[in-house]
Amino acid sequence: MQKILIRFNVQIHFVLFLTILNICSFVVHGQFTVPIDQKESALTQKALQGRLPDSVRVELVWNLGKYQMLNKPGKYKINLDSAMLYFKYSLKLVDSLKMKANFRYECMCRIGEVYFLRKEIRSGKSIYMRVIREYQRLGDKKREARTWFRLGIKLKNGEPLDPEIPYYLQKTITMYNELKQWKEVGDVMMEKGIYNKENIGNIAGNLDSAEYQLSQALKLYRRAGYKDHNLSLTFYNLSVIYRNKGKLDQSLANSIASIRSANSIGDTTTLGIVPYYGQLGLIYTDLGLYKKSAENYRKAIALSLRNRDVGIAMDITYNYLNELVRSLISAGKTKEAVVMSNSIMKVYPPADPLQYGIAAEIRGRCYEALMQYREAERSFLSMIHFYRKSGSLETLGYKVLSSFYLKQKKYALARQALKDQYNYLPINTMAFSTLIDDELSYFKIDSAEGKLNSAINHYKRYKTLSDSAFNITKSNQLARLSTQYEIEKKENDIIILKKDAQLEREKTAKAYFTRNLTLVAIAALIFFFILLYKSYLANRRKAAALSMLVKEKDQFLEQKEWLMKEVHHRVKNNLQIVMGLLQSQSAYIKNKEALRAIRNSENRMHSVALIHQKLYQSDSPGFINMPEYIDELINYLRDSFDLGNRIHFKKDIKFDNLNVNQALPLGLIINEAITNAIKYAFAGKVFGSVVVSFLPIEYGLYCLIVKDDGPGLPSGLDPLNIKSMGMNLMKGLSKQIGGKLSIEDAQGTSVCVKFKIEHLTDNSSNG
Known part of the structure; x- marks a missing residue:
């Protein structure tokens, strides 16, 4: 009891401490750092000023938990533990205030989400299933469907290969169809398509099913008149699929649509839009339009560096910096590529194996372009080492290494690197442009080694694929899409410049307001600290008064637990004595039936004695660890019947x-x-x-x-x-x-x- 009170008291003061830090942040920077968006920021300010009901107090604690869970870089265990602390405290707050059941279920779902991020999958599923059963009991179909959906998404984030994810998503689709909530059906279809796209080669899904599901989501969004982030995301994922399938016209159309959709809702500065520009750059690279690809890579890099989530942003920055270097070198701008990569990596040095691998690949490309081949090979081999250590991009690394060896006329090494890239990723997941390059590489290697029949076959496949891509690049639709996008982009740039000017004027006015507000905030802080200190002294006196009572209660509980273990120990010993007596008696019995009955009784007594042995050895009174118990019971029976193997x-x-x-x-x-x-x-x-x-x-x-x-x-x-x-x-x-x-x-x-x-x-x- 004392431990619970102390922990509860620490939690309250910790929440108050972070609240003070947020007020300080508002004084210094003019905004709160904990909330995720402006709406939550406004709600938090009102909650701190005491203008909203108890539900907003719970929302404030949720925001603190979300900050630890989502906004802290890296999602380290200590941050997830802090998030769990806040969400469990919010659950206690909901119960103490006797708020609606929906608040309680939301707290439970957030706790389950932390379990998934901590890879405690069984605990996360258990929490969500308890919430689902409660909604089933209440007959609340909408919230039940939403909880099934959240379970599938959060499980996908924590354990993407879990075989139950498709079941959860399909269950959600069925329920939303029954409720005729088409926008929500579209959300689930989109997530299902992304799931199939990302798990290609690991599950029985393919790009065709992912394309179908994303196309269905797009139809449902249009049917519902829906315009939001998910619409942009659907266009983006369709663009990725079409590029992998070699349909560059459709890929370009969906890539432009994703950026256009994001601009229409004002989603132009978040980290989520960065891949849209990166995807457009990849398409232009496939088309050989290196100037346009470099322009979009620069945009993606600038947006990622502007984001506050440094860990995620730097992974994205390094990826698109690599693509930018490749485009600049292909356009004959090697010096610019070297200067650009060195300047970014100097300010933002690599921090993990993945970033070290990409940095090594960038250096290798630059060395190769500068004809410093020994340093280039050393960098590319280092790249493979770090990619293998990071558990990603190793396939693409072998592709780069093969291309390097082919240019150096080291055909055996080039062939082995080409072969190695397919050891880590199925061929049906390769981008269309990669397949074209591979066929041409095999043609060159086979020709150099005198394998003419194989070389001819590879050249035929290369021509078939490249002619298809070439026809696409020559189409009028492609040129029309590109031109239309460029016009829209210039118009948007003008609008953005006007908005920037307006923001500068507002920022100046805000600076005067902040200066005046600072003095008021400092006085409020001093008053707040005085109240906090008085509360601390009062709680300390209460804790001292309760300390003796809690200590006596803990002693009684320890004595009770010891007595229970002693009882189980003695019962187990008594059963063993009876078993020993039966074994001694069986030595004098000649009747086989009687002997068999005694032996069966011994086995039954042993199974009961084993239970009591587990109880007095366990730290969880009243519960038995079944895997250990069953294993020991089987070993006993094997020895008792002398089974051997x-x-x-x-x-x-x-x-x-x-x-x-x-x-x-x-x-x-x-x-x-x-x-x-x-x-x-x-x-x-x-x-x-x-x-x-x-x-x-x-x-x-x-x-x-x-x-x-x-x-x-x-x-x-x-x-x-x-x-x-x-x-x-x-x-x-x-x-x-x-x-x-x-x-x-x-x-x-x-x-x-x-x-x-x-x-x-x-x-x-x-x-």
Whole structure:
């Protein structure tokens, strides 16, 4: 109790401390740093001044959590822990103020999001499923659908290869279709398309399905008259797909549409628009229009450097700096490429393996253009090393290395590098221009090595692909799109200049206002510190008064916990004494049936004794770690029946801690099922295997299965009607936990118990 009070007190003061820091930031810079946008900034100011209700107080704490979770560079564990602290505090605040249930569920979802970012996937799913079940109970279809969607998106961010993501997204689409919310259906279709695009080669999806889903999202947005960030993002992802498929006319049209859409809603300065300009630069590079590509790369770099999220911005900056250097060198501006890259990397040196790899690639390109080939090769090999260390871009690195070796007429090394690039990425994910270059490279290598038939085949494929791309570049539509975009861009530049002039005038007026406001803010801060200090002294007196009571309570709790462990220890010892007596008695019994009954009793007692042993060894009273318990029970039975390696046991346990009220009956059922398999399925020293699985099958419903690959049940035998102690015991124990027992004959004998879990996790595991 004392620890909880102290933690609660620390949380309150920490929140107040950050609030003071934000007021200071407002005084110095004229804006708050915690909120994500201007709307949240205004709400936070009013909350600090006490003009809004309790819901806004919760929103303020949410903003602090979001700042730690999203705005801090790198998302380090300490930042995520801080975010978790704020969100759990907001949950306590909601409960103490007895606010609407929706506030509580939103707090829970934010806690789940932090779990996903911390890679604690099971905990994150559990939180979201609890919220979904509550909305199902309330019949709130809209919020249920939104929570399914959030679960899929947050899980995609935390564990993109999780096989349940497509199910969550499709579930959302079905519900939104039933609700006829077309804009929301478009949002989910867009995310599903992006998911398929990003996971190509890892899942059973492809670019065609991603193209279809994004096109459907675009139709739904137009149907709903929707114009927002997601519309721009849909155009952008369609452009990426069309470029990878070699449809440069459609890629260019969608790339221009993404920028036009972003400009129409004023989204021209955020980090999100940077890839739009970068994508347009890549298309112009494929078309050989290096001047236009360099112009767009410069725009992307300038916008990324302007962003406050330094970690993400610098990854993007290095990527497009690499492309800018390539365009400048291709345009014969090597000196400008060297000066540009050196100036940026000097101010923003590489900070991680990915950035070191890109920096090495940039240096290699510059050395190669300057004909310093030894330094270029050293840089390119360093590039491969860092790309491999970062776990990304290694495929493109081998492509660069192959091109370098080909120019140096090192054909064997060039061929090996070309081959290596496909070890890390499937061919159907390569950009169209990359495939054209690869076919031409193979043609040159085969020609140089005298492999004429192979060279001719590669040249034919090269001509087929390049002719297609060439025809696209010659089309009137392409020229018309490019010209129209240039006109719009100049008009937008004029509008931006006018806005900049207006902003300068407003900034001057704001400076005078800030100066006057500073004096008032300083006086308010002094008053605030006095109140805070008085609150600190009052809390300190209360803490001292409660300290003795809490200390006595902690002592009583420790004594109770010790006594409970002692009881379990003694019960376990008593059971072992009884087992020892039975073992001694069995030495004098000649009747096989009696001896078998005694042996079965020993095994049953051991399964119960093992439960009590786990209880007095556990730090979570009342809960049993099922994987450890089942493993020790199997080892005991293997030794008891002297199986050696005759029977192979396999385990598939997807559950950790289980309430002892259910763990004890399940342990006895496992004991009976394995014992029957040993005695009847593998009698006569027959070799075989037994599989023990404990898996979820529905929400809150689990299944325990013990299956052997023996001869199976005799024909016509109904095992549930067998009158034996073991069968009666399994049926009685199944009813005791509210479960259903079934025994089936399927390439062996399968014993299955389906039941509902009383408590998913113990309190200690929830932290």
